[in-house]
Amino acid sequence: MELTIQLEDHADLAFIKKLLTQIKGIKSVQVSEEDKTYSWEEIENSEYFGKVMEQSEGDYKNGNYQELTDDLLDQIFDKK
Template identity: 75%
Template sequence: MEIKINLDEYADVPFIKKLLSQIKGIKSIEVSDNDKTYSWDEIESSEYFGKVMEQSENEYKNGKSQELTDDFLDEIFNKK
């Protein structure tokens, strides 16, 4: 089975991939842009991923974080 998600250009793709990778039953995650598919290894080793992770860690250290509650996850995935 496959699920397709369309994101805008400002979507936090590394965060979304990390979030999805923690869900039971997901075997693999691929990101494609204009017919180019990036592997998880390519994304993790990219300069941008490192910057996003660093920014995320800094925000967490400064108290700028949001808890991922069941209600929040339901809101993200439009689950009623």
């Protein structure tokens, strides 16, 4: 079975990967764009990913972050 999620260009792929891989039953996570599928190794080794992680770490150190609540996670995963 597959699940398709469409992300915005600036989505936090590292966070999404960590979140999804912690869910029981998730076997693998792949990212694709315009008929091209990227492995997580390709993403994590890319220059763009490094810049996003650097920016994310800088934001966190500067106090620019938002804590996730159970309500938000339920909304993300459409729990009722």
